[in-house]
Amino acid sequence: MSAASHAHLPTKAMDTPVIDSVKLEAFFMRAVGDLSAGYAGVMVSLGTRLGLYKAMAGAGPISPKELAARAGCAERYVREWLNAQAAGGYVEYHARSETYELTPEQAMVLADEDSPAYIPYAWNVPASMWADENKAIHAFRTGEGVAWGDHAERMVCGVAAFYRNGYRASLVPEWLPALDGVVARLEAGIEVADVGCGHGHSTVLMAQAFPKSRFHGIDTHALSIAEARRHVTEAGLSQQVSFDVASAVNYPDRQYGLICFFDTLHDMGDPVAAARHAAEVLAPDGTVMLIEPLASDRVEDNISPVGRLYYAASSVLCCAHAISEGGKLVLGAQAGESRLAEVFRRAGFTRFRRAAETPFNMVLEVRR
Structure with a gap:
């Protein structure tokens, strides 16, 4: 077989798709975002069943210790839960005072069971x-x-x-x-x-x-x-x-x-x-x-x-x-x-x- 004939044969390199690294990273991070949302659903369910959102509603900035006392929970768990909520934008974090706040809008979605926007049970x-x-x-x-x-x-x-x-x-x-x-x-x-x-x-x-x-x-x-x-x-x-x-x-x-x-x-x-x-x-x-x-x-x-x-x-x-x-x-x-x-x-x-x-x-x- 001539060299010219070999030039027309498919090679492994030619069959391998070209990966766009930018698109790969963007899609991977989108999948990670969805994974994060799945974890967030568990946190929302816990916050609802433990009464954490209701304890925060209307309270203004609140410390993990105070929230734990209000909801009858252990402070160390509450602190980690609050950080997850802050990372997801479900509560506001005030770095200077190291407190957390459930805004009125967030409360309509997470704490007010009569609100048309209330969603926790959907999880x-x-x-x-x-x-x-x-x-x-x-x-x-x-x-x-x-x-x-x-x-x-x-x-x-x-x-x-x-x-x-x-x-x-x-x-x-x-x-x-x-x-x-x-x-x-x-x-x-x-x-x-x-x-x-x-x-x-x-x-x-x-x-x-x-x-x-x-x-x-x-x-x-x-x-x-x-x-x-x-x-x-x-x-x-x-x-x-x-x-x-x-x-x-x-x-x-x-x-x-x-x-x-x-x-x-x-x-x-x-x-x-x-x-x-x-x-x-x-x-x-x-x-x-x-x-x-x-x-x-x-x-x-x-x-x-x-x-x-x-x-x-x-x-x-x-x-x-x-x-x-x-x-x-x-x-x-x-x-x-x-x-x-x-x-x-x-x-x-x-x-x-x-x-x-x-x-x-x-x-x-x-x-x-």
């Missing part, structure tokens, strides 16, 4: 995802599903708590008024179904605001229904609100003036059947309110921190549950408005519009 969800990793691996390899009730307990509690404050801030003052004529009907008195109600926070909020209407929460998860019944008893609304274990395709026909799907339709194994049943049990002038994660129709338009959060959760929670229910149409958490509209079109609905949106959700109004 229960990734904790559950780690605990259920072997189930996810099995599901990925076999194509089988994983039902909501088969996840670690922290997942259901974390999802309910994460959505509760968002619903409290927006459902009654913003979302319902965005629907055509629905508030007036609720004030006059109608039957309302909350399909996939979970712990019942959304159901109770609506019942408190509209005492002349009757509300019926349904969910397939028996433990969530038990928790919802506890919540409604505590709220003193047992005569106005009922909770039952049922699916989205077999709850009773009460000719509902409003049927709500709060972040649940994309979890269902047959969303078209769920929409079709809603059409059958909806009053002639009734409305379906569909709350779904905010998403565009194209993947490239969902490349964002929120998009990553939803796609990740969808990989091991939403899609897994839909597959566990038969998976006739597995929408996923980032289904997009067009796919959701098609679900209701196939079920016989003719009117579909986006009535409102938040950074996390879109509010869709559906009518026949």
Whole structure:
């Protein structure tokens, strides 16, 4: 073989990709940042369960010793926890006085359980995802599903708590008024179904605001229904609100003036059947309110921190549950408005519009 022929043969050096050291370092540090965020979630959970954030809220600059005394914790642990919080920007550090401070804005996110921005309980969800990793691996390899009730307990509690404050801030003052004529009907008195109600926070909020209407929460998860019944008893609304274990395709026909799907339709194994049943049990002038994660129709338009959060959760929670229910149409958490509209079109609905949106959700109004 001639030297010229050798010149055309691939060599190991030629096959080795050229590494851009700047890009490598940038991506590596991004991964380290994500790793740091994972550690931060554990610190937030500890700070919440130990009452450290609440002890700091409104206190101004505070020393580790004083905070430890307020929260009933050991100072040495508290000092290290505070340094982790300061390094992550979760508290302010005052070097001159060697004190730490939770600002009012940070307190809204970390200490005020009634704030719409309160987020600590959301870290229960990734904790559950780690605990259920072997189930996810099995599901990925076999194509089988994983039902909501088969996840670690922290997942259901974390999802309910994460959505509760968002619903409290927006459902009654913003979302319902965005629907055509629905508030007036609720004030006059109608039957309302909350399909996939979970712990019942959304159901109770609506019942408190509209005492002349009757509300019926349904969910397939028996433990969530038990928790919802506890919540409604505590709220003193047992005569106005009922909770039952049922699916989205077999709850009773009460000719509902409003049927709500709060972040649940994309979890269902047959969303078209769920929409079709809603059409059958909806009053002639009734409305379906569909709350779904905010998403565009194209993947490239969902490349964002929120998009990553939803796609990740969808990989091991939403899609897994839909597959566990038969998976006739597995929408996923980032289904997009067009796919959701098609679900209701196939079920016989003719009117579909986006009535409102938040950074996390879109509010869709559906009518026949």
